[in-house]
Amino acid sequence: MLRWIDRFANSSIGRKALMAVTGLLLIGFLLAHVAGNLTLYADQDGSAFNAYVESISALPILPLAEAGLALLFLVHIYLAVRTTLENRKARPVAYQATGTHGQKTLASTGMFVSGVVILGFLIKHLLDFRLRKAEFDEAPHESIVEAFQHMPTVAIYVVGCTALGFHLFHAIQSAAQTLGFNHPKYTPAILWFGRIFGIVLALLFASFPLVYMVKNGGTH
Amino acid sequence: MKLNLRIWRQKDAAAEGAIETFELDGVSPDMSFLEMLDILNEKLVGEGTDPVAFDHDCREGVCGSCGAVVNGQVHGPDTETTLCQLHMRRFRDGDTVQIEPWRSRAFPVIRDLVVDRTAFDRIQQAGGYVSVDTGSAPDANILPVPKPDAERAFDYAECIGCGGCVAACPNGAAMLFTAAKVAHLATLPQGKVERDARVLAMVTQMDEEGFGACTNHYECTAACPKGVPIDAIATMNREYLRATFLSKEGV
Amino acid sequence: MSTQNPILDSKCPTGDIETRWDRHRFDMKQVNPANKRKFHIIIVGTGLAGGSAAATLAELGYKVTSLCIQDSPRRAHSIAAQGGINAAKNYPNDGDSIYRLFYDTVKGGDFRARESNVYRLAQVSNNIIDQATAQGVPFAREYGGHLDNRSFGGAQVSRTFYARGATGQQLLLGAYAAMSRQIQLGKIDMRPRREMLDVVKVDGVARGVICRNMVTGEYERYAGDAVLLCTGGYGNVFYLSTNAKASNVTASWRAHKRGAYFANPCYTQIHPTCIPVSGDHQSKLTLMSESLRNDGRVWVPKKAGDSRAINDIPEEERDYYLERRYPAFGNLVPRDVASRASKERCDAGFGVGPGGKSVYLDFAEAIQRDGEDTVRAKYGNLFHMYEKITDENPYERPMRIYPAVHYTMGGLWVDYNLESTVPGLFVLGEANFSDHGANRLGASALMQGLSDGYFVIPYTVCGHLAGRNLQPVSTSDEAFAEAEASVRERTDALLAVNGSRTVDSFHRELGLTMWDHCGMARNKDGLQQAIDKIGSLREEFWNDVRVLGSNEEFNQSLEKAGRVADFLEFAETFAMDALDRSESCGGHFREESQTEEGEALRDDDNYCYAAAWEYQGPDGKAALHKEDLNFEYVKLAQRSYK
Numbered sequence A: 001m002l003r004w005i006d007r008f009a010n011s012s013i014g015r016k017a018l019m020a021v022t023g024l025l026l027i028g029f030l031l032a033h034v035a036g037n038l039t040l041y042a043d044q045d046g047s048a049f050n051a052y053v054e055s056i057s058a059l060p061i062l063p064l065a066e067a068g069l070a071l072l073f074l075v076h077i078y079l080a081v082r083t084t085l086e087n088r089k090a091r092p093v094a095y096q097a098t099g100t101h102g103q104k105t106l107a108s109t110g111m112f113v114s115g116v117v118i119l120g121f122l123i124k125h126l127l128d129f130r131l132r133k134a135e136f137d138e139a140p141h142e143s144i145v146e147a148f149q150h151m152p153t154v155a156i157y158v159v160g161c162t163a164l165g166f167h168l169f170h171a172i173q174s175a176a177q178t179l180g181f182n183h184p185k186y187t188p189a190i191l192w193f194g195r196i197f198g199i200v201l202a203l204l205f206a207s208f209p210l211v212y213m214v215k216n217g218g219t220h
Numbered sequence B: 001m002k003l004n005l006r007i008w009r010q011k012d013a014a015a016e017g018a019i020e021t022f023e024l025d026g027v028s029p030d031m032s033f034l035e036m037l038d039i040l041n042e043k044l045v046g047e048g049t050d051p052v053a054f055d056h057d058c059r060e061g062v063c064g065s066c067g068a069v070v071n072g073q074v075h076g077p078d079t080e081t082t083l084c085q086l087h088m089r090r091f092r093d094g095d096t097v098q099i100e101p102w103r104s105r106a107f108p109v110i111r112d113l114v115v116d117r118t119a120f121d122r123i124q125q126a127g128g129y130v131s132v133d134t135g136s137a138p139d140a141n142i143l144p145v146p147k148p149d150a151e152r153a154f155d156y157a158e159c160i161g162c163g164g165c166v167a168a169c170p171n172g173a174a175m176l177f178t179a180a181k182v183a184h185l186a187t188l189p190q191g192k193v194e195r196d197a198r199v200l201a202m203v204t205q206m207d208e209e210g211f212g213a214c215t216n217h218y219e220c221t222a223a224c225p226k227g228v229p230i231d232a233i234a235t236m237n238r239e240y241l242r243a244t245f246l247s248k249e250g251v
Numbered sequence C: 001m002s003t004q005n006p007i008l009d010s011k012c013p014t015g016d017i018e019t020r021w022d023r024h025r026f027d028m029k030q031v032n033p034a035n036k037r038k039f040h041i042i043i044v045g046t047g048l049a050g051g052s053a054a055a056t057l058a059e060l061g062y063k064v065t066s067l068c069i070q071d072s073p074r075r076a077h078s079i080a081a082q083g084g085i086n087a088a089k090n091y092p093n094d095g096d097s098i099y100r101l102f103y104d105t106v107k108g109g110d111f112r113a114r115e116s117n118v119y120r121l122a123q124v125s126n127n128i129i130d131q132a133t134a135q136g137v138p139f140a141r142e143y144g145g146h147l148d149n150r151s152f153g154g155a156q157v158s159r160t161f162y163a164r165g166a167t168g169q170q171l172l173l174g175a176y177a178a179m180s181r182q183i184q185l186g187k188i189d190m191r192p193r194r195e196m197l198d199v200v201k202v203d204g205v206a207r208g209v210i211c212r213n214m215v216t217g218e219y220e221r222y223a224g225d226a227v228l229l230c231t232g233g234y235g236n237v238f239y240l241s242t243n244a245k246a247s248n249v250t251a252s253w254r255a256h257k258r259g260a261y262f263a264n265p266c267y268t269q270i271h272p273t274c275i276p277v278s279g280d281h282q283s284k285l286t287l288m289s290e291s292l293r294n295d296g297r298v299w300v301p302k303k304a305g306d307s308r309a310i311n312d313i314p315e316e317e318r319d320y321y322l323e324r325r326y327p328a329f330g331n332l333v334p335r336d337v338a339s340r341a342s343k344e345r346c347d348a349g350f351g352v353g354p355g356g357k358s359v360y361l362d363f364a365e366a367i368q369r370d371g372e373d374t375v376r377a378k379y380g381n382l383f384h385m386y387e388k389i390t391d392e393n394p395y396e397r398p399m400r401i402y403p404a405v406h407y408t409m410g411g412l413w414v415d416y417n418l419e420s421t422v423p424g425l426f427v428l429g430e431a432n433f434s435d436h437g438a439n440r441l442g443a444s445a446l447m448q449g450l451s452d453g454y455f456v457i458p459y460t461v462c463g464h465l466a467g468r469n470l471q472p473v474s475t476s477d478e479a480f481a482e483a484e485a486s487v488r489e490r491t492d493a494l495l496a497v498n499g500s501r502t503v504d505s506f507h508r509e510l511g512l513t514m515w516d517h518c519g520m521a522r523n524k525d526g527l528q529q530a531i532d533k534i535g536s537l538r539e540e541f542w543n544d545v546r547v548l549g550s551n552e553e554f555n556q557s558l559e560k561a562g563r564v565a566d567f568l569e570f571a572e573t574f575a576m577d578a579l580d581r582s583e584s585c586g587g588h589f590r591e592e593s594q595t596e597e598g599e600a601l602r603d604d605d606n607y608c609y610a611a612a613w614e615y616q617g618p619d620g621k622a623a624l625h626k627e628d629l630n631f632e633y634v635k636l637a638q639r640s641y642k
Helices: A003-010 A012-041 A047-057 A062-089 A111-128 A130-138 A140-147 A151-178 A187-219 B033-047 B118-127 B147-157 B164-168 B175-187 B195-208 B219-223 B231-245 C017-027 C048-060 C098-108 C115-135 C167-184 C250-257 C290-294 C321-325 C335-347 C364-370 C372-390 C445-467 C478-497 C503-518 C524-544 C556-580
Strands: B003-009 B018-024 B096-100 B109-111 C040-044 C063-067 C188-191 C194-202 C205-213 C219-223 C226-229 C268-274 C297-301 C359-362 C399-408 C425-427 C609-614 C623-628
Touching (some): A003 A012, A012 A047, A012 A187, A012 B195, A047 A130, A062 A111, A111 A151, A140 A187, B033 C503, B118 B195, B164 B175, B164 B219, B175 B231, C048 C063, C048 C167, C048 C445, C115 C167, C167 C445, C194 C250, C194 C478, C205 C226, C219 C478, C226 C250, C226 C445, C268 C290, C268 C335, C297 C321, C297 C335, C425 C445, C478 C524, C524 C556
Parallel strands (some): C040 C063
Antiparallel strands (some): C297 C359
């Protein structure tokens, strides 16, 4: 009865479509995340941020949303790993000379690598905040200040955000293409929007640890 | 001019292959790349060495027989050019030229630079046609086709089936080839009747052949000697999603 | 050579030409639909003729085995046809009709084709366009969405359908798609990378073929109830031609040796607008669509051996010789006339470029008149191709062109049913001889290939299958073993020579001889010399050719050697035919037979026949059989383009 779903989910195009959809939903999450983080810049004492965290924590659907988010990540990662492994198998003997006709980019060929780096960063990020939720909820802003006083943490965050930028640089127009959206009037705009969006989002995310490190660097 | 050729030699599908080096003098800039291989082979036969096997036929860029990866580039450095149309004036005296066959799990090497591309035929057989028996066609002008659609369909239909897209794809995907056919027939009214069954069957076959999956590097269209546009793949993706979620095919 | 042989029966229906094909179809025996699957048809070649025949016969229910020399049926050389396909649709409302297409084709063929065949060709031409369009062939269209037509090859009406400069490709892919559907349905057994090396006859009827598997070297036997040869033309006997490298005469020649007569081998089309030879390394010639002559002007300097740069040659010192000689048609004279005129100028020492072996095709006036953009829109792809090959920019300086061998009108003799003199052996497309006479009109090759495959053979093969009491055969029959042994013996002989010269060197030498003596102009002495030369070259080949490797492997040298060996035999028959035909007609120009102005002069009293040659063994000269040609509808007249 569900043969068609099985066929879809296991086909090359179906898997890529699922990757695109999960990726786009994750981008939606990132947008919400960055919007929340921007409250850090709303004032000097972090009260806006604290209020924001409190309101989020109070949401009754939060556990469900978190579970959904985790599922998105897992599906996206699973599909990425599977596709990458299968694509490697598709060329058992590699070329000895390397060359190109100039279309592939560092971002497009490095999707798996940037994805792995993002995953590493994500784990660190979860360890820093999500797994210390009780502590964090107690004093969100101070947790931020505390975390970004450590140079290695900031470095990991900056690397993670850079990888995110790389990933998104390719991801948005790639998702549009995978989902069948390619149109001479809009595709160039999507390409450039996607690239700029990826860079801006990465810069914004990277700005938080950097700004906090600089701002509070002298106190410790 | 004189060239230092590094060519993949492999006796048959089962044998181990390796790069062998040949010096070739007297190469004229007016020669095509295949003519350069011709004179190499003349020389090799004279020396009692087996000539280098390579597929070729029309030598004017339309049959799709020829193809090799030259210094890492599919069909060599030019754009919209098959190997037979590449000329030696693109090379300089003393250059080293590395020549390798298409590399794909679905294209096993038959000998030297010759690979087995019958996987493409099987993809076509899965659904790359309009089911119209000879004699049953209505008058050709009964279905007007907007000129831009006819032109676009031609852009897709121009695919010569050389396999360069697979060879150029970092993933060894056959998406551009399959999409060219799907998009060609999806663009024309004659092909719309069977569009859902067609795309499902052709993509299934493509996957079964062992090609990789598209991750949108777009190397295929850049290497394509006919410049089959990349939106063919978007069209195929759209057709596939449509067939999966909106049609009654493949329940 | 004997002329006492019986006159061949073309089995053409008589009476009103408009109803001949209908009546013939009605008179033919039918195969019951349920019985069709019991008949097995072997088709060699997958070009327009073979591909369309395989698809159509499989659709009808026959069991089909299809063999091709390429790695995929999609690559047959029909794919390289650029210009278009004629049909008498009269969509442009400019006065075309089936009768006019018929008339033009008979006249264009210089009255050396069969009226009945040509009329049928014109009749089914419209069905081809319908069929191809329904398959999704992306023909060029008008803004209103209807099919576009253009005028081609000097025709007075616009009847040519086209798909940019790749009409052959698109039509072939249409036939290939139709085949693919039947392969998927299990009705066609498709075998690529197979070279047919012999026809097997049982009780005098063609019942199978022997092939070499080009990957493993194995010999394979295929048995069936009818054999269709759709193996193209033999232009590569000239070594340099616009044909694909694998195009060869082997299938036709081996069938010839099994009793199929070879008709009019000397009829060769030499196309005027090709890119000239650039050096000894040249492996093939590239044609550029003759549509270029719609705007380009052909000229050479008025002074012989003028080595000045183009721009230094003032207008009054340029000889626009086609406009001078043929004021009415100018640069648009038919292919054979244009080709001969360039040869005449070059032979007289007025040629330009390396070795004086080319003439200018100049677009300066068109660019000045219409602007570069307009010229680019019309011919951009051709200019691009020219520049890629020659490294010269035709927008800035005239192109250099020279004629090249392009198509062969001759081929295996077939009757109205497309059946050769071997019962059960049918020949379709360029491989047969029937429809183009001594000169083929532009955009008619695609029409004929598809007509034969889609709309003629499905009917005429019935006559053979239902009309003859065919007994079952098996590949273990003695005839198959004998044929395989003879093929094997020949291959072994090629490998055993182990001489010092490469196969290509013999092929080049043969080509040069053919070009010099059997090319655009022929004469008795030259042809006699050619026959001698071919004989001695053949002898040298069998004593000194070097073929490396073994049969049991993928061996391209061995493949080539077999083909060149056959060309070396065939070439002699070609030259003999040219020698026999002491008249000029179409692509065959005998210097002895010309008007005072140097134009081709037909001799209808003595040569109004198709010459069909019968193989008489390796040591005997071929015997000539004649099929008289009668012109009831199109009155015999001398062509004139003055």
